[in-house]
Amino acid sequence: MKKVRLVTAATLALSFALPAAAQMSVEDQIVARKAAYQFMAWNMGKIKAQAIDGDTAFNADQMKAAANAIAAVANSGMGALYSPDSAMDKAEDTRLKPEFFQQPERAREVGMNFGREANKLQEVAASGDKAALARQFAAVGETCKACHDDFRAK
Numbered sequence: 001m002k003k004v005r006l007v008t009a010a011t012l013a014l015s016f017a018l019p020a021a022a023q024m025s026v027e028d029q030i031v032a033r034k035a036a037y038q039f040m041a042w043n044m045g046k047i048k049a050q051a052i053d054g055d056t057a058f059n060a061d062q063m064k065a066a067a068n069a070i071a072a073v074a075n076s077g078m079g080a081l082y083s084p085d086s087a088m089d090k091a092e093d094t095r096l097k098p099e100f101f102q103q104p105e106r107a108r109e110v111g112m113n114f115g116r117e118a119n120k121l122q123e124v125a126a127s128g129d130k131a132a133l134a135r136q137f138a139a140v141g142e143t144c145k146a147c148h149d150d151f152r153a154k
Contacts, residue, residue, distance in 0.1 A: 026085045030094045033081040036073050043069040044140075047125075051134045060128035067118075067125030067133075070140070074118035079111060088153055095153040106150060114143040 024032065043066040049055040050063060085091060087098045100107050117140045124136040 024081075026083060026091050027093075029081045029083060029086050030091060030096075033078055036076065036078055036081075040070050040073045043067075044137075047133065047137050051130050051137060058130050060125075060130075063128075063130075063133055064122075064125045067122045071118045071122040074115045097151050097153055100151040103150070110143065110147045110150065114140070114147065117143045 046056075046066040047063060050058045082096070082100065084101050086094060087096045087100060088094050089098045117136070121133075121136045121140050124132045127133075
C-alpha cells in the first residue's frame with residue numbers, strides 16, 4: 001500500500017511539474033533546481049551538525065523536519081527541471097554535464113536511488129534514533145556523491 005501511495009504521489013507531482021516546467025525558461029529551470037538543492041543542503045547541514053558532528057545538541061523534532069524537507073525535494077518531480085538545453089554545453093550558470101542527457105539510464109538510476117534513500121531517511125528520522133539517522137544520512141550522501149561524480153562539473 002505504501003508503494004502504491006508513493007507511485008501515485010510521484011505521478012501526480014510529475015503531472016503538475018511537467019506542464020509548469022515546459023513553460024519555464026531554461027534560466028528559470030536552473031534557478032529553481034539550484035534553489036531546491038540549496039534548501040536540501042541546508043537541511044542536510046542540520047542533520048550533519050546534530051547527528052554526525054555533534055556541534056549542536058540532538059533534537060529529534062528538528063531532525064524529523066529536516067528529513068521531511070529532504071524527502072520533499074527528492075519527491076518533488078524535479079526531473080522536470082532538466083531540459084536538454086539546461087546543461088552546461090548550452091546554458092550558463094550551471095554545472096550540469098551534458099552526460100546527464102547522454103546517459104539517461106544512469107541518470108534515472110541515480111535519481112531513483114536518491115529518492116529511495118531520502119524516503120528511508122525520513123522514516124529513520126521519525127524513529128528518533130540518532131545512530132540510525134547517522135547511518136542513513138551517510139547512505140543519502142552516497143547517492144548525492146554518485147550524481148555529483150557522474151553529472152556535475154567541478
